[in-house]
Amino acid sequence: MPSEVTQEPFGHTQDGKSVTRFTLRNSSGQLVVRILDYGGVINEINVPDLHGNVADVTLGCDDMEGYETRSRFFGALIGRVANRIAGGQFTLDGKTYTLCVNNWPNSLHGGQVGFDKKVWTSRVEGDSLVLTYVSPDGEENYPGEVTTKVVYRVTDDNELSIEYEATTTKPTPLNLTNHAYFNLAGHDSGTLADNVVTIAADSYLPIDDTSIPTGEVRPVDGTEYDLRRPVRLGDRMHKVRKGKGFDHNFCLAPSDGKVRLAARLEHPPSGRFMECRTTEPGLQFYTGGNLQGQRGKGGASYGPFSALVMEAQHYPDSVNHPSFPSTIVRPGETYRQTTVYTLGVA
Secondary structure, three states: OOOEEEEEEEEEOOOOOEEEEEEEEOOOOOOEEEEEOEOOOEEEEEEEOOOOOEEEOEOOOOOHHHHHHOOOOOOOEEOOEOOEEHHHEEEEOOEEEEOOOOEOOEEEOOOOOOHHHOEOEEEEEOOEEEEEEEEOOOHHHOOOOEEEEEEEEEOOOOEEEEEEEEEEOOOEEOEOEEOOEEOOOOOOOOOOOOOEEEEOEEEEOOEOOOOOEOOOOEEOOOOOOOOOOOEEHHHOHHHOHHHOOOEEEEEEOOOOOOOEEEEEEEEOOOOEEEEEEEOOOEEEEEOOOOOOOEEOHHHOEEOOOOOEEEEEEOOOOHHHOOOOOOOEEOOOOOEEEEEEEEEEEO
16 A cells, blocks of 8 residues: 555634644555644654554644643644744844743744644645645734745655745744654653653753753763763653753754754664654754643643653744854745654664
8 A cells, every 4th residue: 555645624723714634654554643734733643662562652632622722832833933032032134023922031932823823724745745824924023924835744664754945025033843742652651761862962052041042052071961872861851950851952963954863762662763854953852841731632641751852943042142053034045944753663
C-alpha cells in the first residue's frame, strides 16, 4: 500500500468553523501521524516498540473543546514569532511595536491569538498535507501581511517532515516552529524520566528569571547543559532552573540551509528513538516543567515533566538581540525552514 493521506471531521471551533483531521500513513504503517487544520496541530504520532506494540507518543486532546480550553500549544504551529519577546516590544526600522503580553512580562508564541489558534486552509497533494494561512497586516500588532505555507509529509523512512515558507508585504520578524510534546514511553505514561536525550550543541543561551536570554552565548562544557552525550532525563532535568527543568535554546552548528542532526531521543525500555534534523540555528529544549495536570487524550493527566518539546527555531527574543541570527524578513524575501523528525526502533 502506498503512502496515503485520509481525512475526517474533528468537530467545530467555538465560533463555528469546521475542523478536519488528516491521517498521514507511510506504506509500511510503521508511522501514522494525525494532523488538524486547526493550528496545524499534530494530534497523534503512532509508532511501534520493540515488540510491535503501538503507542501514541505525543500529547494532545480528544476534541476541539480540549484544544481551545486546555491545550498548552500541544502539537501546534507557532507564529508569527515562536518563543518570547522581552517586554512585548521590539523596534524595527526606527518604529517601536507593542505586542500582547501573554506570558508576563513578555509576549509568547505570537500573542493572544497566534497561528496555533487559526483554522488553516488545507489541501492534500499526493502524500503531503499542505496548510496555508494569510495573516493580515497588523494582526497581533505585527507589521505586514504574511502568507505562510506549511507542508507535512510522512515518508517510508519513518520521517515526519515539516517544511515552512512565508512571505511578507512589510519588514517583519518571523520565527516559525511546531510545538509537539514527545514522550517515547507513550503520551499517557506519566513521566519523562526514562527518556534519554542527546543534543548536538556546544553552547546554549542563559536566561533571566522571565526566561529571556541574557545575550550571552555560553559553552555547555562543564555544565548541566552539556547534552552532547546521552543523558537520562530523570538524572538531569531537576538539576536546572532550580528544579523546574530545561526551557533553553541550544545553539546548533551552521547548517548552510541544509538539515543536519540537532538531537536524538531514546527510550531504552521500549526501544523507540526519535531524531530531530533541522535547518534552524537553534533548538528550544523544554521538559514540560510548567504542565499542570491538563486532561489529555483518553483521560490522561499531563503533569510536570510528562513530555518534552524540541522546537527547531531561531533564538528567543532575537528581534531585541542584534548579535543573534536575524529573524527579520523583508518584502521580496522568502522565509524557509525545514525540520524532520525520524521515529523508529533501535
